[in-house]
Amino acid sequence: MESIPTTPQLLKAVTLTHVRYQRxxxxxxxxxxxxxxxxxxxxxxxxTHFLFRREIQGLCFALGLIFxxxxxxxxxxxxxxxxxxxxxxxxxxxxHGWPSSHSQYMFFFSAYFSLLCLSGTGDGAPSRxxxxxxxxxxxxxxxxxxxxxxxxxxxxVAQVFAGATLGLxxxxxxxxxxxxxxxxxxxxxxxxxxGRFLYIKDxxxxxxxxxxxxxxxxxxxxxxxxx
Numbered sequence: 001m002e003s004i005p006t007t008p009q010l011l012k013a014v015t016l017t018h019v020r021y022q023r024x025x026x027x028x029x030x031x032x033x034x035x036x037x038x039x040x041x042x043x044x045x046x047x048t049h050f051l052f053r054r055e056i057q058g059l060c061f062a063l064g065l066i067f068x069x070x071x072x073x074x075x076x077x078x079x080x081x082x083x084x085x086x087x088x089x090x091x092x093x094x095x096h097g098w099p100s101s102h103s104q105y106m107f108f109f110s111a112y113f114s115l116l117c118l119s120g121t122g123d124g125a126p127s128r129x130x131x132x133x134x135x136x137x138x139x140x141x142x143x144x145x146x147x148x149x150x151x152x153x154x155x156x157v158a159q160v161f162a163g164a165t166l167g168l169x170x171x172x173x174x175x176x177x178x179x180x181x182x183x184x185x186x187x188x189x190x191x192x193x194x195g196r197f198l199y200i201k202d203x204x205x206x207x208x209x210x211x212x213x214x215x216x217x218x219x220x221x222x223x224x225x226x227x
Contacts, residue, residue: 020089021152031148037141038105056186056202057178061112064174068108068167072101075166086153100155103163104170106142111171113138119179120207 019035021028046062049055081098117135146164149155155163186202189195203209 019152028152031144031151034141034144034148035102035152035154037145038102038109041105041109054198054200056189056200057116057204059200060174060178060182061116064112064170064178065105065108067174068104068170069101071170072099072104072163072166075099076101081159083159084153084156089153092154097155097159098162099166100146100149100160100163102149103142103146103155103160104167106138106145107164107167108171108174109167110138110142111168112175115172115175 019032021032042065046058046065049058050062076096076098079098080096083092083095083097087093087097114135117131120131142164146160149160150157183204186204190200190202194200203212206212
């Protein structure tokens with residue numbers, strides 16, 4: 001008795017690091033890595049920050065990015081705008097494209113990071129000029145990420161600009177909320193049971209954190225040597 005052929009199940013890739021480019025395209029290869037910058041920031045930057053720094057300001061930064069991405073998915077599922085025709089080759093036609101989540105992520109991150117530097121909140125930069133140059137640091141990668149999503153065929157120009165605009169707005173808004181409203185609750189979080197258990201701290205009131213930690217480390221070593 002002949003067996004009835006079964007239809008193979010369709011498989012779907014995890015899109016977190018699944019970025020495609022045309023074989024032999026060196027620029028596309030470079031931009032594919034650029035598209036992964038949000039992943040590097042999330043897993044490498046914020047996870048490392050929490051493990052080694054435990055700063056409330058950094059935790060608020062990360063929570064803002066999570067909320068921004070959640071809002072992005074909510075808008076995408078509501079608007080349901082298709083990706084460009086190139087989505088077929090990228091196996092991305094089953095997801096929506098407006099607004100671009102990569103662009104939104106990078107412009108939120110860049111806006112919040114820049115405002116954090118320019119405000120001088122607990123930084124170690126010795127001058128306004130230094131803070132200004134540090135504040136410019138994420139913007140080239142944000143613009144490259146925006147360009148990469150169009151070049152690689154994942155989004156249209158309108159979709160990446162929509163994501164960038166929304167990310168910029170949310171980044172500025174969240175920075176204002178954190179540093180004008182939520183900052184009053186930082187001492188409470190720091191002194192709470194979970195704050196003390198996880199060593200969560202706030203150093204935003206310290207003018208130069210690098211110098212403070214350097215001086216504290218030296219003082220602790222000298223005290224240890226004299227005991």
